[in-house]
Amino acid sequence: MVTLPRQEESDTGGHMVVCGDDGLAHRLSAELRGVYRQRVVLVHPESLRDERTDGELTGTASGFAVPPVRCVTADAPTKEALLRAGAHRATALALLYEDDETNLRAALAARRLSPGLRLVVRMYNRKLGQHLEELLDQAALVAMPGMDRSVLEASTTVLSDADTAAPSLVATAVADTNKVVQADGLLLRAAERPAPGRGEVPAPGLCTLALLTSTTTDPAGSDGSDASGSRGPQLLPDDATVQASTGRGMVVLEAVRREGPALPARRLSRRGAPLGEMLSVRLRWSLAGIVAAVLALTVTTTALTDADPVHAAYLTLLDLFSINDPALEETTTRKVLQLSSGLVGLALLPLLVAGGLEALGTFRTAGALRRPPRGLQGHIVLLGLGKIGARVLGRLHELGIPVVCVEQDPEARGIPLARDLGVPVVLGDVTEDGVLGTARVHRADALLALTSSDTTNLEATLAARAIRNDLRVALRLYDDDFATAVYRTLRSAHPEAVTRSRSVSHLAAPAFAGAMMGRQILGAIFVERKVLLFAALLVAGHPQLEGRTVTEAIRPGAWRVLALDTARPESRSPDLANSSHDEQHTSLLWDLHPGHVLRADDRVVVATTRRGLAELLGTPRPDSARLPGPMEG
Known part of the structure; x- marks a missing residue:
C-alpha cells in the first residue's frame, strides 16, 4: 500500500x-x-x-x-x-x-x-x-x-465475517476448494476438470466457465500457468466452443455436495433425546422377549381352549398382571396357562421399573453434551467452537454432514448450539493425548482446525497426521510467513495428503467487497490470472437481456446467464449472497430452457467479466488487465 x-x-x-x-x-x-x-x-x-x-x-x-x-x-x-x-x-x-x-x-x-x-x-x-x-x-x-x-x-x-467465511471453510472441508460463490443458500464452486479425450463428453456441471491454458491441474493448489507467451484462459465460452475444444482443461461450475451418509434426524424434539438412547440394548431385548412370551401364551390359549383370539389375549393379560380370578374350577390346561402368565408377569415388573429409570435418566441428561458414537465414521472433526467455529458448525449441520467438535472452553460460543443440535462434543485440550482419538479422527473425512491460536491449530494438525497421515486438513493461520512455512513443510512431509491454510479475513473480503459494489455482486472467482464476477441483476433496463431468450442473452467472453429467480418480486431476498435458504428451498432455477424469454421484472444470476459487467451496468470501467490469482496454501 x-x-x-x-x-x-x-x-x-x-x-x-x-x-x-x-x-x-x-x-x-x-x-x-x-x-x-x-x-x-x-x-x-x-x-x-x-x-x-x-x-x-x-x-x-x-x-x-x-x-x-x-x-x-x-x-x-x-x-x-x-x-x-x-x-x-x-x-x-x-x-x-x-x-x-x-x-x-x-x-x-x-x-x-x-x-x-x-x-x-x-x-457479529x-x-x-x-x-x-x-x-x-x-x-x-x-x-x-x-x-x-x-x-x-x-x-x-x-x-459478519464469520457468516461470510463459513461457506468457504465448509467447501474446503467437503470439496477441497475455496473458489466458492453462495447464491440463495446454495454453495457453488469452480471445479477444474482435465481436458476430455476424443469421443468423451465434457465434465457435467451447471455450465462451463472457462477453458484453461493447460490441460492439467496442479495438485499443490496453484491457479494455473502464467508462462510467457501463454494463450491464457478463455472465459465464458459458448457451448459450441466447449464441444470443439481439445487439449484444454476446463473450469466447471457445480454445486457443493457431499457424497455419503447424511446426518440422521432421530431426535424427539429440538432439545430431546435420541430414541435409541432412551432404553439400553439389553432392556430392549428383554422387553421384546416379554412381548413374544405374551403372544405365545395367547396363541396357546386360543388353540387349547374354546376362547377366541381377542378373549384369549384378554385372559393372558389379566393373568400377566395378576388381576384375574384363580382358575380353581378350570381345566388343568387353563391352570398351567395361568401360572405361566403369572411367571411372565413377575419378570415384567422389574423390567418396567428399569425402563422407567433409564428413560428418566436419559431425559435428565438430554441437555448435556453428547459423546461421539463408537461406530461413527466419514465425519468432520471441528476444532474450536468460537465465533467462527459456531458458524461453520451451523453450515455443516444444514448440509447434513456428521460433525464431532472439540473445544477446551465449556463456555465457548458454539457449545449451546452443539447441545441444541445434538452434535457430539469432546471437551478438552486438543493438544492432550487421547482427545483426537476420542473424536474418532482416525475414521474422519477431514479435520477443520479453527481455533484462534496458530500454534494450537498446527499442533492439532501434526497430532492428527500422526494418527492418520492421509487425512485432509484445513487449518486457520494468522501469520503469512508462518502459513507459508507450515504449508510447504506439510506438503513435503505428507505429499499424499491435502493440506490447506485458510484466513477468515481473506475468505470474508470478497463478500464485503461485493456489498460495497452495490450488493449485486455475489462473489468473484479467479481463473488462472483472470477473474470472473457473479452478479444478480434485474433484467429491466438492460437491453442486452430484456426480451431476449437465454441463448440470445449470452455473449461469449463477456457474460452468461446462469439462473433465474422464480420468486415473486415482492418476496425476493434482497441479498442472494447472504440468504439462508437451503438447496431444497432455493428460488433460483439453474436448469434454464434455452428458449426462455427474459422479462423486465425477472432477476437473473450472471457470470461476467469486469468489462462485461461494466457494459451491462452502463458504467465505464478501467481496462481489465490480467490479475494475479491467489495461490492456495
Missing part, C-alpha cells in the same frame, strides 16, 4: 473508504483495488500500520497498474476521521472494527454525514445488525424521499 501526503488527497470523491482495526481492513482494500479497480482510503489505528494481514498465501500485485491506497491514521472512526477520509464524498464506506458498538456509532455518524452513502457494517450480533440495517435504511429514506427501492436495498448492508 502507498501512503500519500495529505495535500494529495482527492477532492473529486467517488472513492471508497475502509475503516478497521484488523487484517480484514487490509484484505478488503486489496480486494477493492485489485479486483474492482477502485480508489480506496484506508482508516486504521497507528498500531496496525506495520501489521501483516492474516492468512492464506496470495500472489503479489507488483507490475500491475492498480490504484494506490491512501492511508489515514485514526484511533477510532470519529466524525473528524471520516471527514479526513472524505467519507462525505465517497461512494461506499466499510466499518470493520471488531467491536460491534464501535461500528454502530460510526454507522450512525456516517449516515448523518451523507444520507446517500452506501454503508457496509461488520457485526445478527439481531442487532438487522435492527441497525432497518434503522439506517429508514434514515436514508427520510433524508432522500425519492430514493429508488433498489438503491435503498443496497444502501446499508450488515455482514
Whole structure:
C-alpha cells in the first residue's frame, strides 16, 4: 500500500473508504483495488500500520497498474476521521472494527454525514445488525424521499465475517476448494476438470466457465500457468466452443455436495433425546422377549381352549398382571396357562421399573453434551467452537454432514448450539493425548482446525497426521510467513495428503467487497490470472437481456446467464449472497430452457467479466488487465 501526503488527497470523491482495526481492513482494500479497480482510503489505528494481514498465501500485485491506497491514521472512526477520509464524498464506506458498538456509532455518524452513502457494517450480533440495517435504511429514506427501492436495498448492508467465511471453510472441508460463490443458500464452486479425450463428453456441471491454458491441474493448489507467451484462459465460452475444444482443461461450475451418509434426524424434539438412547440394548431385548412370551401364551390359549383370539389375549393379560380370578374350577390346561402368565408377569415388573429409570435418566441428561458414537465414521472433526467455529458448525449441520467438535472452553460460543443440535462434543485440550482419538479422527473425512491460536491449530494438525497421515486438513493461520512455512513443510512431509491454510479475513473480503459494489455482486472467482464476477441483476433496463431468450442473452467472453429467480418480486431476498435458504428451498432455477424469454421484472444470476459487467451496468470501467490469482496454501 502507498501512503500519500495529505495535500494529495482527492477532492473529486467517488472513492471508497475502509475503516478497521484488523487484517480484514487490509484484505478488503486489496480486494477493492485489485479486483474492482477502485480508489480506496484506508482508516486504521497507528498500531496496525506495520501489521501483516492474516492468512492464506496470495500472489503479489507488483507490475500491475492498480490504484494506490491512501492511508489515514485514526484511533477510532470519529466524525473528524471520516471527514479526513472524505467519507462525505465517497461512494461506499466499510466499518470493520471488531467491536460491534464501535461500528454502530460510526454507522450512525456516517449516515448523518451523507444520507446517500452506501454503508457496509461488520457485526457479529445478527439481531442487532438487522435492527441497525432497518434503522439506517429508514434514515436514508427520510433524508432522500425519492430514493429508488433498489438503491435503498443496497444502501446499508450488515455482514459478519464469520457468516461470510463459513461457506468457504465448509467447501474446503467437503470439496477441497475455496473458489466458492453462495447464491440463495446454495454453495457453488469452480471445479477444474482435465481436458476430455476424443469421443468423451465434457465434465457435467451447471455450465462451463472457462477453458484453461493447460490441460492439467496442479495438485499443490496453484491457479494455473502464467508462462510467457501463454494463450491464457478463455472465459465464458459458448457451448459450441466447449464441444470443439481439445487439449484444454476446463473450469466447471457445480454445486457443493457431499457424497455419503447424511446426518440422521432421530431426535424427539429440538432439545430431546435420541430414541435409541432412551432404553439400553439389553432392556430392549428383554422387553421384546416379554412381548413374544405374551403372544405365545395367547396363541396357546386360543388353540387349547374354546376362547377366541381377542378373549384369549384378554385372559393372558389379566393373568400377566395378576388381576384375574384363580382358575380353581378350570381345566388343568387353563391352570398351567395361568401360572405361566403369572411367571411372565413377575419378570415384567422389574423390567418396567428399569425402563422407567433409564428413560428418566436419559431425559435428565438430554441437555448435556453428547459423546461421539463408537461406530461413527466419514465425519468432520471441528476444532474450536468460537465465533467462527459456531458458524461453520451451523453450515455443516444444514448440509447434513456428521460433525464431532472439540473445544477446551465449556463456555465457548458454539457449545449451546452443539447441545441444541445434538452434535457430539469432546471437551478438552486438543493438544492432550487421547482427545483426537476420542473424536474418532482416525475414521474422519477431514479435520477443520479453527481455533484462534496458530500454534494450537498446527499442533492439532501434526497430532492428527500422526494418527492418520492421509487425512485432509484445513487449518486457520494468522501469520503469512508462518502459513507459508507450515504449508510447504506439510506438503513435503505428507505429499499424499491435502493440506490447506485458510484466513477468515481473506475468505470474508470478497463478500464485503461485493456489498460495497452495490450488493449485486455475489462473489468473484479467479481463473488462472483472470477473474470472473457473479452478479444478480434485474433484467429491466438492460437491453442486452430484456426480451431476449437465454441463448440470445449470452455473449461469449463477456457474460452468461446462469439462473433465474422464480420468486415473486415482492418476496425476493434482497441479498442472494447472504440468504439462508437451503438447496431444497432455493428460488433460483439453474436448469434454464434455452428458449426462455427474459422479462423486465425477472432477476437473473450472471457470470461476467469486469468489462462485461461494466457494459451491462452502463458504467465505464478501467481496462481489465490480467490479475494475479491467489495461490492456495
